[in-house]
Amino acid sequence: MKKTIIITGGLGHIGSYLIENFLRKKNNLHLIIIDNLQSQRYSSLFNLKLKGNKFSFYDLDLTKDSISDVVKNANLLIHLAAITDAENSVGKESLYKKNNLNCTKEVIKFCKKYNVPFIFPSSTSVYGKMKHNEILFEDNQKILYPQSPYARIKLKEEELIKQNFEDIRSIIIRLGTIVGKSKGMRFHTAVNKFCYQACMNKEITVWKSAYNQVRPYATLNDFYRIIDFFIKNEKYINNQTYNLVTKNLTVKQIIDIIKIKKKINLKFVNSKIMNQLSYKVSNKKISNLGFRPIYNIKSEIFETLKTFKFQNKIR
Numbered sequence: 001m002k003k004t005i006i007i008t009g010g011l012g013h014i015g016s017y018l019i020e021n022f023l024r025k026k027n028n029l030h031l032i033i034i035d036n037l038q039s040q041r042y043s044s045l046f047n048l049k050l051k052g053n054k055f056s057f058y059d060l061d062l063t064k065d066s067i068s069d070v071v072k073n074a075n076l077l078i079h080l081a082a083i084t085d086a087e088n089s090v091g092k093e094s095l096y097k098k099n100n101l102n103c104t105k106e107v108i109k110f111c112k113k114y115n116v117p118f119i120f121p122s123s124t125s126v127y128g129k130m131k132h133n134e135i136l137f138e139d140n141q142k143i144l145y146p147q148s149p150y151a152r153i154k155l156k157e158e159e160l161i162k163q164n165f166e167d168i169r170s171i172i173i174r175l176g177t178i179v180g181k182s183k184g185m186r187f188h189t190a191v192n193k194f195c196y197q198a199c200m201n202k203e204i205t206v207w208k209s210a211y212n213q214v215r216p217y218a219t220l221n222d223f224y225r226i227i228d229f230f231i232k233n234e235k236y237i238n239n240q241t242y243n244l245v246t247k248n249l250t251v252k253q254i255i256d257i258i259k260i261k262k263k264i265n266l267k268f269v270n271s272k273i274m275n276q277l278s279y280k281v282s283n284k285k286i287s288n289l290g291f292r293p294i295y296n297i298k299s300e301i302f303e304t305l306k307t308f309k310f311q312n313k314i315r
């Protein structure tokens with residue numbers, strides 16, 4: 001029997017990587033992909049190789065439509081649907097709140113009613129302040145100071161999930177900024193934006209306040225691996241919160257990796273998000289379950305740079 005997995009927001013940067021990679025191996029899965037295409041990533045559905053798996057796509061807006069209109073039974077739901085541009089969320093808190101919080105409400109309602117476990121990718125941006133060289137762990141409530149509307153709403157979504165712990169089975173994964181290429185990738189996250197700017201011979205715009213600050217990054221491959229891990233170890237879907245970081249790095253270290261392949265021209269700009277602070281997050285809790293991230297940020301960045309090799313020769 002095929003396992004049914006629902007992926008909301010499945011056409012986006014992360015979702016398109018998951019669907020392509022889950023479908024191209026003999027996993028015996030039926031993927032139910034839901035997306036309202038507000039991000040216009042139609043291309044995520046192109047040329048999917050199935051290897052005996054199956055997928056269905058539904059164009060639904062989770063702020064208005066019910067998941068149960070298209071499916072009532074599933075082994076797992078991965079909830080990726082959200083408006084995601086953190087920097088642009090400044091001044092648009094009510095839009096992000098209306099969309100992202102209501103999507104999560106619909107997911108909780110569905111998962112509660114039909115007893116479907118789910119995974120929610122939160123963000124390490126829910127952490128905000130840290131003392132010098134402090135490493136952040138998941139279960140300390142005193143270190144949560146999100147700095148953007150996007151991150152504040154992520155924290156509200158987490159709280160909503162936690163309020164329902166008695167009636168649901170879920171995992172919250174606080175994910176570092178994603179690095180890696182996918183069919184539905186977006187370019188407003190730091191690393192992808194830098195790669196694009198470098199390949200197009202544009203100035204690389206770096207937030208002045210962020211250059212030497214340490215931030216957590218996670219590869220698409222590690223996120224895929226952790227989902228695969230929870231599919232194979234369902235007993236661990238037990239209402240815990242985990243950080244997932246492939247490596248904590250400074251923006252300068254990221255730029256130095258790009259520099260190996262491309263000549264770059266740096267321009268420092270002011271960030272709309274105030275109080276940009278350094279933070280490192282720990283993987284200790286997820287490591288205790290037996291999951292280890294694979295450190296391959298450099299090769300993921302090189303792969304992203306190759307995407308634009310038509311434009312400029314890569315050394």
Ligand SMILES: NC(=O)c1ccc[n+]([C@@H]2O[C@H](COP(=O)([O-])OP(=O)(O)OC[C@H]3O[C@@H](n4cnc5c(N)ncnc54)[C@H](O)[C@@H]3O)[C@@H](O)[C@H]2O)c1
Binds near residue numbers: 008060082
């Ligand atoms: N990419 C990262 O660096 C990163 C880091 C931490 C957490 N996350 C979280 O992971 C999740 C997925 O991120 P992503 O990078 O793939 O984002 P993305 O913007 O590329 O994809 C999100 C998808 O959700 C869809 N969507 C938005 N609102 C919807 C609605 N009302 N109904 C149905 N579909 C809707 C969009 O059309 C889009 O395809 C998000 O919750 C994001 O906050 C991402």
